Amino acid sequence: MMILARHLRALLPFGGANLGALLLLATAAVAATPVGSPEPAQGRRIDGAAGYAVLPPHERVEPENRILTERLDQLLPKLMNEAGLDMWVVVNREYAEDPVYFTLVPQPSFAARRTTMLVFSRAADGTVERFAVNRYPLGGPYKSAWAGGDLDAQWKALGALIASREPKRIGINVSRNWAAADGLTHALHERLIEVLPPGYADRLVSAEALVVRWIETRTPAEQAVYPHINSIARGVISEAFSGRVITPGVTTTDEVAWYIRERFESLGLRPWFMATVDRQRAGQPCPVGGSGGHCGDEGRIEAGDILHTDVGFCYLKLCTDTQEMGYVLKADEVDVPPGLKAALVSGNRWQDILTGSFQEGRSGNEILAATIKGCAAAALACSTYSHPLGFFGHSLGPTIGMWDNQGATPGTGDYPLHRDTVYAIEGNVAVSLQEWGGQRVQIMLEQGALFDGKGVRYLAGRQTEWHLIR
Numbered sequence: 139m140m141i142l143a144r145h146l147r148a149l150l151p152f153g154g155a156n157l158g159a160l161l162l163l164a165t166a167a168v169a170a171t172p173v174g175s176p177e178p179a180q181g182r183r184i185d186g187a188a189g190y191a192v193l194p195p196h197e198r199v200e201p202e203n204r205i206l207t208e209r210l211d212q213l214l215p216k217l218m219n220e221a222g223l224d225m226w227v228v229v230n231r232e233y234a235e236d237p238v239y240f241t242l243v244p245q246p247s248f249a250a251r252r253t254t255m256l257v258f259s260r261a262a263d264g265t266v267e268r269f270a271v272n273r274y275p276l277g278g279p280y281k282s283a284w285a286g287g288d289l290d291a292q293w294k295a296l297g298a299l300i301a302s303r304e305p306k307r308i309g310i311n312v313s314r315n316w317a318a319a320d321g322l323t324h325a326l327h328e329r330l331i332e333v334l335p336p337g338y339a340d341r342l343v344s345a346e347a348l349v350v351r352w353i354e355t356r357t358p359a360e361q362a363v364y365p366h367i368n369s370i371a372r373g374v375i376s377e378a379f380s381g382r383v384i385t386p387g388v389t390t391t392d393e394v395a396w397y398i399r400e401r402f403e404s405l406g407l408r409p410w411f412m413a414t415v416d417r418q419r420a421g422q423p424c425p426v427g428g429s430g431g432h433c434g435d436e437g438r439i440e441a442g443d444i445l446h447t448d449v450g451f452c453y454l455k456l457c458t459d460t461q462e463m464g465y466v467l468k469a470d471e472v473d474v475p476p477g478l479k480a481a482l483v484s485g486n487r488w489q490d491i492l493t494g495s496f497q498e499g500r501s502g503n504e505i506l507a508a509t510i511k512g513c514a515a516a517a518l519a520c521s522t523y524s525h526p527l528g529f530f531g532h533s534l535g536p537t538i539g540m541w542d543n544q545g546a547t548p549g550t551g552d553y554p555l556h557r558d559t560v561y562a563i564e565g566n567v568a569v570s571l572q573e574w575g576g577q578r579v580q581i582m583l584e585q586g587a588l589f590d591g592k593g594v595r596y597l598a599g600r601q602t603e604w605h606l607i608r
Contacts, residue, residue: 180595180600181600181603182599182602183603184373185373186373186376186377187369187374190370192453194406195406201363201454202245205357205454206241206242207278207279210242210266210279211279213357214266215266217348217351217352218258218260219260220351221309221345222307223260223307223308223309223343223345224259224303224305225257225305225307226257226308226309226310226345226348228255228256228257228258228321229254229296229322229330230253230256231250231252232249233249234323235250236321238311238318238319238349240455240529241352241353241455244276251272251273252272252274254274255270255271255292256271257270257271257300268280269281269299270282271292271295271296272284293329293332293333294333296330296333297334297335300335300338307341307343309343309344309345310342310344311349313344313346313349315346316349316534318353318530318533318534319344319349319350319353319534349534350534350535353529354528354533354534354556354559355558355559356558356560363454363456364456364560364588364597365597368460369597369598370405370407370453371586371598372462372599372601374449375447375605376605377397377401378394378398386439386441386443386607387438387439387441388438389438390439391416391439391445392415394415395415395447398413398447399412402449407451407453408453410451410530410531411531413448413449413450415447416445416446416447417437417444418434418444418446418580419440419444420442420573421574423578433579439466439607440466441466441468441469442466444465445465445605446462446463448584449461457530457531459525460562460584460586461582461584463482463601463604464605465607467607467608473606474604474606475571476573477569477571478573480569481579481581482603484518484567485566485567486583486600486602487516487518487567488565488566488583489583489585491509491512491513491518491520492524492563495508495512496555496589496594498555501536501552501553501554502536502550502553502555503552505536506538506544506546506551509538509539518567519567519568519569520565520567521539521541521565521566521568522538522539523539523565524538524564525538526561527560527561527586528559528560536554536555537550537551539565557589557590557591558590558591559589560586560589560597561589561594562584562586563594563596565582565583565584566582567580568580583601585597587600
């Protein structure tokens with residue numbers, strides 16, 4: 139992975155063989171664990187984020203736009219065919235953009251200027267023409283389909299473009315189950331119907347299936363850079379959970395959380411939620427179920443505390459979501475107590491049970507049920523609430539449990555697992571810690587991982603050792 143870090147800047151500007159080489163480096167650096175592997179594997183210790191390059195904003199434009207063009211050229215035609223759509227229409231207003239909009243437009247782009255309409259038309263040979271109907275042409279990879287005028291003229295131009303292609307099935311972004319596939323507002327929907335030729339309103343169908351597949355699928359180029367991005371997240375956690383940041387008896391959990399956020403921002407990385415840090419302490423038991431199912435509170439950090447953090451940021455349009463555990467050594471300790479070592483092993487075992495349940499075509503609910511069964515057989519008190527990762531931190535794809543629902547999730551939990559998708563392997567195990575008089579503690583873990591159709595590969599390894607704060 140350090141090889142990947144050193145050469146990311148050099149390889150990203152080029153495609154073809156060099157891009158393939160980058161993917162091979164990433165794959166070799168984090169070998170895949172076969173589904174059902176009984177041994178904790180893919181453990182990796184990362185010491186700091188300094189060894190990982192982060193491109194300045196102006197240098198991110200080229201790789202982001204190249205990856206976008208590859209997705210539009212190679213992925214979108216396949217997905218439109220899979221969804222049975224002849225056309226896909228994405229209509230946006232400035233500052234009220236469809237959630238999918240920024241996954242479709244080149245950078246730098248901060249808003250859909252005034253009203254921006256994107257039209258994707260699938261031809262008989264399977265190719266997809268891409269049009270922009272707006273006042274401010276996007277340029278490549280879109281053709282401009284309107285020369286300008288007022289808003290009424292723009293809508294008429296959209297209607298004329300649709301009519302000229304005579305599509306049988308026109309996908310629009312409306313969805314009951316998926317927020318990010320429900321971006322067409324009521325007013326824009328009404329206006330669209332007004333400009334369609336007679337009978338065309340009956341051709342409008344939900345583009346839900348296309349949007350979910352577009353959002354969840356990771357291309358080879360994205361799979362190549364994702365390990366680097368996740369390594370940065372894990373590196374910042376290792377900095378935060380160390381004596382460089384924490385002075386026992388002085389530092390608070392809130393100060394550590396702000397260190398993480400400000401460290402990301404100093405690197406030019408956009409957090410997608412505020413980092414959290416909490417502590418578990420001997421003599422302050424966590425009841426079964428905890429507070430909302432979560433053990434831990436906030437306050438001053440002392441020797442002997444168990445620490446937990448949850449962090450996430452987005453870079454090169456891809457988001458991370460990571461949770462790891464730390465321990466504050468007492469003056470007479472050189473390592474974590476044996477019970478905590480065993481507890482982390484139990485957490486890794488839960489991860490193996492979950493990822494071993496990944497099978498292409500299985501629904502999120504089926505994966506959850508298999509995980510619960512596997513945990514019961516292993517006598518583990520597990521809770522699973524894993525979700526897809528990608529353009530969003532809580533992305534589209536199969537829901538695999540929720541922190542407040544360990545039963546089936548209707549709708550999103552019924553969605554099947556596809557290959558070339560990324561997940562936050564998230565959940566916890568509860569254990570009774572002998573060194574704390576049998577007090578219940580939670581081991582809360584979350585790591586990004588790729589399912590390639592054969593097995594699950596952690597993008598930047600996973601935590602199999604405690605972070606130690608001396």
